[in-house]
Amino acid sequence: MKRDEQNIRKVLDRYLGRYGEPPREHVDSAVEHVRQRLHPEIAHAPGPATLDFHARKGWLTPVAAAAVAVAIIGSAVLVQNIRPRKPAEVIAELSDGKLIQAEPRIRPNERLRSGEGGALIALADRSRVEVRAQSELAFERAGDGIRIRLYKGGVIVTAAKQGQGHLYVQTRDMTVSVLGTVFLVNAEEEGSRVAVIQGEVQVQQDATAKKLIPGQQVATSPSMELRPVREEISWSRHAEEHFALLQQSAVPESKVTQPAQHLEFAVISIKPISGDIRSIMSSFGSLGFACHGTDGVPRAPFRGGPEIPVPLGRCVGIGVNLAWLMNYAYESPWRYGPNVPDWAKSTGELGQEPARFQIEAAAQDPSAVTTAQLRQMLQAMLADRFKLRVHRETQGVQGYALVLAKNGPKLKEATGELEPPHFGPGPGIKGKSSLDELAQYLPQFVIAFANLGFLDGPFVNKTGLMGIYEYEFQLSRSGGGGGGARGEVPAGGPPTRLDRAADTVAAISGGMESQLGIRIQPEKIPADVIVIDQVEKPSAN
Amino acid sequence: MSTATVTDPIQSPAPEDFDCVYREYAPLVYRTAWGVLGCREDAEDVLQTVFVKLLRREFVPDLQKNPKAYLYRAAVNLSIDLLREKRMRPALLVDAERIEKTAPAGQSEINEDLYLRLYEAIGRLSPSSAEVILLHHMQNKTTAEIGKALGISRTHVAVRLFRARTRLRKLLTQEKKR
Numbered sequence: 001m002k003r004d005e006q007n008i009r010k011v012l013d014r015y016l017g018r019y020g021e022p023p024r025e026h027v028d029s030a031v032e033h034v035r036q037r038l039h040p041e042i043a044h045a046p047g048p049a050t051l052d053f054h055a056r057k058g059w060l061t062p063v064a065a066a067a068v069a070v071a072i073i074g075s076a077v078l079v080q081n082i083r084p085r086k087p088a089e090v091i092a093e094l095s096d097g098k099l100i101q102a103e104p105r106i107r108p109n110e111r112l113r114s115g116e117g118g119a120l121i122a123l124a125d126r127s128r129v130e131v132r133a134q135s136e137l138a139f140e141r142a143g144d145g146i147r148i149r150l151y152k153g154g155v156i157v158t159a160a161k162q163g164q165g166h167l168y169v170q171t172r173d174m175t176v177s178v179l180g181t182v183f184l185v186n187a188e189e190e191g192s193r194v195a196v197i198q199g200e201v202q203v204q205q206d207a208t209a210k211k212l213i214p215g216q217q218v219a220t221s222p223s224m225e226l227r228p229v230r231e232e233i234s235w236s237r238h239a240e241e242h243f244a245l246l247q248q249s250a251v252p253e254s255k256v257t258q259p260a261q262h263l264e265f266a267v268i269s270i271k272p273i274s275g276d277i278r279s280i281m282s283s284f285g286s287l288g289f290a291c292h293g294t295d296g297v298p299r300a301p302f303r304g305g306p307e308i309p310v311p312l313g314r315c316v317g318i319g320v321n322l323a324w325l326m327n328y329a330y331e332s333p334w335r336y337g338p339n340v341p342d343w344a345k346s347t348g349e350l351g352q353e354p355a356r357f358q359i360e361a362a363a364q365d366p367s368a369v370t371t372a373q374l375r376q377m378l379q380a381m382l383a384d385r386f387k388l389r390v391h392r393e394t395q396g397v398q399g400y401a402l403v404l405a406k407n408g409p410k411l412k413e414a415t416g417e418l419e420p421p422h423f424g425p426g427p428g429i430k431g432k433s434s435l436d437e438l439a440q441y442l443p444q445f446v447i448a449f450a451n452l453g454f455l456d457g458p459f460v461n462k463t464g465l466m467g468i469y470e471y472e473f474q475l476s477r478s479g480g481g482g483g484g485a486r487g488e489v490p491a492g493g494p495p496t497r498l499d500r501a502a503d504t505v506a507a508i509s510g511g512m513e514s515q516l517g518i519r520i521q522p523e524k525i526p527a528d529v530i531v532i533d534q535v536e537k538p539s540a541n
Numbered sequence: 542m543s544t545a546t547v548t549d550p551i552q553s554p555a556p557e558d559f560d561c562v563y564r565e566y567a568p569l570v571y572r573t574a575w576g577v578l579g580c581r582e583d584a585e586d587v588l589q590t591v592f593v594k595l596l597r598r599e600f601v602p603d604l605q606k607n608p609k610a611y612l613y614r615a616a617v618n619l620s621i622d623l624l625r626e627k628r629m630r631p632a633l634l635v636d637a638e639r640i641e642k643t644a645p646a647g648q649s650e651i652n653e654d655l656y657l658r659l660y661e662a663i664g665r666l667s668p669s670s671a672e673v674i675l676l677h678h679m680q681n682k683t684t685a686e687i688g689k690a691l692g693i694s695r696t697h698v699a700v701r702l703f704r705a706r707t708r709l710r711k712l713l714t715q716e717k718k719r
Contacts, residue, residue: 005706015659016659022581034585035567
């Protein structure tokens with residue numbers, strides 16, 4: 001009986017876990033596709049079953065819809081009253097050129113049209129929306145702020161600081177979100193375009209999100225002609241004020257169309273460094289790579305010797321190789337493709353030394369660049385100077401399973417209040433929780449302890465132990481532990497990210513095995529991975 | 542097939558509320574459908590269908606009590622339904638290719654017949670049993686997480702799991718004998 005139970009468990013784990021997790025880009029893109037298909041209907045749904053979702057071939061025929069309806073809630077539901085949606089009607093005209101208080105004059109979801117003289121609308125939070133002539137729009141309450149739905153025409157939004165929330169402008173093919181800034185949005189037949197006058201906005205189209213800073217603009221369709229921002233805002237009654245703001249922003253106007261990378265360093269210096277890691281250390285005194293954004297100096301992927309000073313708005317690397325740059329720029333698992341040359345590889349094999357560089361790169365406005373933007377700039381730098389080309393695919397990555405050790409578990413059932421797993425003395429881990437919770441905590445621990453930035457795969461509990469246990473264990477000394485940021489370079493050069501992960505996991509496993517009767521077993525788990533297709537050695541400048 | 546039972550629809554969400562619900566739960570629905578179907582297009586169909594239902598006011602009180610559990614269940618049921626539909630129609634070369642492409646490397650030895658029989662059997666379980674089986678074995682959720690999502694105790698989840706596995710074992714054995 002027990003064996004049967006084990007067998008069925010095995011079959012279920014194997015077959016039901018067959019597809020693993022979908023790649024993140026699939027999820028994002030599907031969610032956005034469906035949202036866009038549904039959204040025009042949502043705001044104007046006049047009553048039950050009057051919507052016409054004729055989105056895709058073979059989708060929701062009346063018969064299939066009936067089957068689906070029964071399956072979904074086990075009950076009969078109305079599907080026969082589907083009829084074409086009436087075109088949304090314009091139900092309010094905006095007065096020419098006059099300032100309108102949005103509340104109580106404008107109701108949520110009312111579709112509005114401006115006259116020949118345009119309109120100016122003041123929102124309760126003191127944001128102002130200047131509406132171009134003959135534009136159509138509506139205001140909605142979003143989950144964390146206000147959404148302006150722009151159907152046609154253009155708006156210039158002077159968004160007040162939104163506190164915790166956002167102000168959104170949504171056209172049929174993209175969404176702009178802001179915290180407090182001045183920007184314009186045009187909705188046209190071919191697509192939409194956004195330009196920023198002051199501050200920063202995030203533009204989302206399908207699964208692609210990008211940030212724009214003053215002077216930059218983006219169009220959703222390559223066929224759309226991009227004009228200078230100052231021309232784009234010339235229709236405004238406050239055009240002169242907007243020009244002045246644009247000039248103050250001190251970022252030269254640049255034009256961007258998708259999918260071009262718009263966030264780029266203003267200055268980049270890349271110099272190859274010859275010699276192995278020891279000679280680099282003796283010449284430069286330090287080794288490492290880090291970027292400094294307005295939200296702090298992120299942890300370096302590896303550092304040897306004294307800390308390298310990194311000025312605000314810059315990325316600095318001494319002896320940096322491609323692997324470090326990839327780790328920092330992408331923050332997700334990546335692999336070498338078959339055409340990657342040897343100089344680019346950090347395999348850890350004896351005699352295989354990757355090419356190293358001295359890099360210093362600065363953003364245009366160092367005081368206004370975040371670490372996330374610096375990462376994007378690094379990606380752009382890799383694409384431009386290293387001619388890096390990548391693609392994403394699902395691959396088996398290194399994950400870990402908690403399994404029972406040879407002599408069985410030495411766990412104590414917990415009593416009293418639960419205590420989530422946390423860093424304990426020793427160093428070690430302690431807590432009162434299920435082993436599933438412990439497994440979920442372990443990646444954070446490994447990332448922090450080994451100074452990794454990210455870990456390829458997750459930990460899963462495969463011990464079969466489902467209780468709540470009280471545990472405390474120290475990491476075994478045989479494992480390598482952290483490494484990384486200790487200011488020393490090991491004899492064979494710095495350990496790779498995978499080495500440090502493996503060492504730390506081994507130390508945890510050793511501690512767990514002797515103290516809890518559980519060990520960690522490496523396992524391959526499917527995950528979304530970036531694969532390097534092409535890379536070239538950058539020329540020095 | 543289930544008998545028809547008309548439930549009282551509750552008030553539908555305002556557009557902004559719908560948007561919040563969509564943003565929060567759409568990834569869960571898609572991931573769930575993917576886990577069963579392993580196919581991008583089909584998972585997207587399921588995602589769309591689930592939220593169309595929501596827009597059409599086809600609610601049950603469960604949705605307000607525990608939207609995550611409700612939407613999860615809806616995604617699973619729709620996916621199983623789609624799988625059954627595929628099972629009934631002749632296999633297409635395209636489908637076979639798609640399965641090959643989406644299956645992770647190293648798992649080509651999976652027995653396709655058993656895979657379908659397994660889902661057939663899961664489809665014959667009660668919705669609550671199918672739900673815990675998929676949450677635990679497909680999504681690697683712990684009993685505590687499942688309990689939290691469904692609003693039941695962890696012990697209750699463990700019991701449901703055990704019974705569901707026993708029932709599944711019987712269904713698969715019977716099927717084999719036939």
